[in-house]
Each structure stands twice: as C-alpha cells, then as structure tokens.
Amino acid sequence: MLLDIQDLVVHYKIKTGWVHAVDGISLQMEKGETLGLVGESACGKTTLAYGISQLLPNNAYIKGGRILFDGQNLLALTMRKDGRLREYEPKLNKIRWKQISMVFQGAMNALNPVHRVGDQIIEAIVYHEKITRQEAMKRVEHLYDLVGVPKDRIENYPHEYSGGMKQRAMIAMALALNPKLVIADEPTTALDVITQNKILGRIKELQDRFTMAMIIITHDVSVVAKTAERIAVMYAGQISELGSTREVFKETAHPYTSGLLGSFPSVKGKIRRLTTIKGNPPSLVEPPTGCRFHPRCPHVKDVCVTDVPPQIDMGKGHISFCHFAKELAGSLSPGVIG
C-alpha cells in the first residue's frame, strides 16, 4: 500500500471558532493508482491534499489520525505538540517533491514570474539530487518532450507561455523527480476542453509509464469519469461515498453522489432534465448533526438527523456513508447515459 490515511481530522482556527475542514477521513491508495477526489468548493478536498503533502497553513490543527506514506508516519515527522505543522522540517525534504509532488490549482500563479520556467524546474532537481545543472537541463528537455511543450520554450519566462503551456510546465515540474504520488488540484479547470483533453491524456500516458499514483482533485465528475479508477466523493469534510469509478457512477449508493451526477449536463445521449440539490452547502463551522447531508437530502428520515451514518459496505470495495444505502441502491444512478 502506498498511502494509508486513518481517521484524519484537520480543523482551522478562525475568529468565530473552528472550521471542520477534514473531519475523520480514512482512505487507502495502492501504487500506480489514480483516485478522483470529488466535491464542491469548501468540502475539504484541498485541505486533505495539503494535509498529505504537509503543506497546511499555520492556523490548521491536526486533531487526530495518521498519514502513512510508503509505511512512514508523516505526521510524526512534522507535527508539533499542538497539532500544527512545523514550517520547516529538513527530514521532510526527502519526501516532499521527491516522493509526493503537487500540481497546484491555477498554474498561472504557481510559477515565479521573474525566473525562467526552465530554471525553476532545474532548481527543484538540483536541490534534491546530486547532479550538475547540465544534467538537470537534459532532464528538463526530456520532460518538455513528455508533456508536449517545445524545447525552445525552456528559456522563456512564464508570461510568454499560454495557460495550457504553463499548466504543462507545472506538470513537468511535478514529474521532475519521478515521485511515487502526484497530487493534482483542479489541474485543468482553467483550460479549454481541447487543451484539457491533451493534458489529461498526457498525464495518463506518463502515469502508466512510470507507475505513479495520482490524486486528481476536481469538482467536475466528467473529468474523474475519464481519468480515475477509483473515486472518493467528499461532502462537508467527510467522505460520503468511495469505490471504483464504475461502481460509484452506475451503482450509486449515496443521495449526494446521485444529486451531483444528476446535475451534470452531457453532450452524449438524450437530453435529460438536470436534477438539483435543494439548499446550499453547509457551514463547516457548525456542520449539521447526524448525517451532514441530511438538510438537503430528499430521502431524509429521523435517524439521519440524530445519528452519524455508519460505513456501509456495498461490496467490491464500494462503501457508502448513508443510513439507507442498501435500501436506496438501485434507484440512485442518474448517471446512466443512453
């Protein structure tokens, strides 16, 4: 097993209290696997990613849980007594970027505008490996080939790149040290579909070639359908459903997933009326009692208001956190496309 997250709890301290951004998440990943992490804005998906890569801000407190990466307990390395992460921890340098790298949301802002793009990648390589700049340059040329950016662009500054090229350069940077896990936070959200398609295809190719595991974080269920083998649906700081992409789409076992899939239009199949989820995403300062989805759920019963739903096993590694997963299964798949 590559990644084993056990009951992770991350809260942010703000003036008015605590934001329960990640509230008891357990998740396992095998080597080379692609996991899609889906949810709306402020459901905690980015916090989970930053927790894995140990990049949480100073007001984030880890209140419990463990993150085992390749057998190593990451939090034991970096966590202070009060639950916050140390800002600088030299032991982490062997892991961060070398073993776990990230493609950040909005490549437009992730590159340093006053340095050449190539130099920024070379810097990451020579910092972690004992090789010369010339050797590192060779590797950058090879990486540019892989992600499909012309080599004569290595010497350019970020403003000379198009959005798609910046995103591809960011991917090249994330791959530069051959990591075991890449976390991609909305890697293609700002791009048009043709560029998105090119980049997703390229990522898949590279992944197969280097047995890299990947977490793709997105709000777009069609991107996950296209790229991920497994999918974790997050709602209000918790996982509501987890399973193979096929199972979650075709044998949906949580009303939230059902609502999410039903609200996506498609260019394929007959036009069907989009379903909506009533209400708004809840505040994470005072999350709802019982099942967090209960105020918006069309199938809500009394027990949902009072009791936290147990993990319900739907078979084949497919789990749902809904009291009525078994009863509702079979009637929740709007994602069935003609």
Add this chain to the structure above:
Amino acid sequence: MIPAEQQLSADTEDRVLNVWDLVKHFALKQAMLSFGGPTLTVKAVDGISFAIRKGEIMGLVGESGCGKTTAGRLITRLENPTGGRIDFLGVNIATIRGRDLVAFRKYIQMIFQDPYESLNPRFSVFRAVVEPLRILGIGETKEQQLELVIRALDDAGLRPAEELIGRFPHELSGGQRQRVAIARALVVSPKFIVADEPVSMLDVSIRAGVMNQMLQLRDKYEIPFLFITHDISVARYMSDTIGVMYLGKIAEMGPSEEIIGRPVHPYTRALLAAVPVPDPEFEYPPVPISGELPSPINLPQGCRFHTRCVYATQVCREVEPAMIMVTPNHGALCHFANDFYSTTSQPAEKG
C-alpha cells in the same frame, strides 16, 4: 437563428435580434520603441451574423479569447462596434448614442459571470433590484416598484422574496447572488437577455437549479437569450441553437441537436471529441486537431482554422471560406462543409 445569407428573403416577423457582419477590433497600445510603426489590432469579433427569434435561446460557445464575450458586450452596447449592424426589433442599435442608448437599456439586459463582483456589497437585495427601475424611471409609486421587485425576485426563484429583500450580498450564497442578478435583469421586463457564463462560477449542486430557472423564464415570458459559455455540454442543455466561435468568427451554427449530433466544421468536431463525458465507460474517439490557438493579432491567411485542421488543403491556406449551408438552417465556414455533412451519420440515435 437564421444565417445571414438567407435573412433578406426569409420572413422576419418573429425575429427579435438580427446581427449583421458585426465587427469589433481593438487597437493595441503601441510599445515605445515601435512608435510610428503599424498599429496592431486584435480582431476580437471579425464579422459575425446571426438572428434570434422570440422565445429562443442561442448558445455561443468557444474557448477563451474566441470573442464570445465581446460579442455579448457589443449586443448590450457595453462596447461600441467597429462595424456591422445590430437590428433589434427593427431598429439598428449599433450606432445609437446618448439618450437613445439609455432608453434602449430597458430592452436588453445582461447577466454577468461572477455574482461576487457584479453586486454592490453595500446594496441590499431590494436596492440592487430596484436600481434599474429608478434609473430608467419605471413604476410611478414606491408601492408599484416594490411589487415589481418582489415579482422579479420570485421569478428568479428567490423565495420567500419578502424575507430576502433586506439581505445584503454577503448574507447570500453564490447561487442566491446569481438569482439576484437574474432578478435585476428581469425587473425591467426586458425583451432580450445576454447571459455571459452565468453558471460557471457556481457550485456544481447549485448550477443546475439556476439553469432550470432560466429555462423556466424563457418558457413563461418567451424572453430570448444569448447564452455565452465555454462549456458545450451546458450550451446543449440550455439552447435551441448553437454558434461555435473560433478566433472572432462563427465557425458553425445551427440547431443544437444538429451541432451536437452531426457537426460539420472540423473545429466543432474536435471540440465535441474532446469534451469529457460523465460516464466512466465511454470510449473516446481521437481528437482531430493539432497545434495551439494562434494569436488573434496575427490571424492565419485563408481559413483561420487551417493551422490546426487535420484536413487542411491548399485552398484552405489561401482562400477564406464563406458560410456554406448544409441544410436551410445549419451552416459552417468550411470549404468542405458539404463533403463533411454527407459523410457523417444522421444524428437520430446517439448514445
């Protein structure tokens, strides 16, 4: 929507908007060193024509920088056109100015992309929605204005309107804010609405509700919409007709299901092949396109898509294609439109 080529002869009765060869070129500020050199222009909109009928929604799709937002801003006259005509209910509004322009604002309203930016944070919901009535002098008494505001909020799906009317933008969710923006457009009983990416900033679970609300309004009041979006799946859901823009031109237009099911222009085909589908078992075809989007300052000679088109021939590199109609209401800016049309299957059963 009726292509320009046929507009002269066709019946014009129920047409609300006729756009003829609309052009917007932006002059770039000259760099100091090239002073005296040739002026560079960005051809944001480079001659587009279309028409929209009563109760019809036209989707305008394309990647960023294709000119779709500029087209919307020209029709609402937030930008002045460089050339062309915009016939709205029989009047050319492309050149009106001053008082006429203010009076015209009552008829065409716009909904913007970002409801966090488009609402004044210091205006209550009531103030935001009543403002257009005050500016345009609609409603004689305060009671009448209040009634209009409440009806608009109710039509936009903000219920109970009486309760929400005193709230401020920071007390509203993104979806509710966009509904206030819709109510603000509706309150003057417009004859036409331009909606520029109205759902792309909204959370997934909220988006569908706002889209359904707009479809409902169209059905109730027969208001035509120009619906601008980068997402062709959303355009299909919302629109009766679709125009696909590429570098300032409409590359293809026609009834939505024709465009989706039987695309003719190689660009539309590439776009449709690249769209991800919410179905993990879908087998994707290869995407027939090469290279990157050229700069709108230096447009390619001939067909502006030829640099990326996998079917391009000599004629494409030399001659700019005219709109070829493959059916009376489906056309494409491609020399080989008829060949492509006859070699694609009927759109009848897809899936």
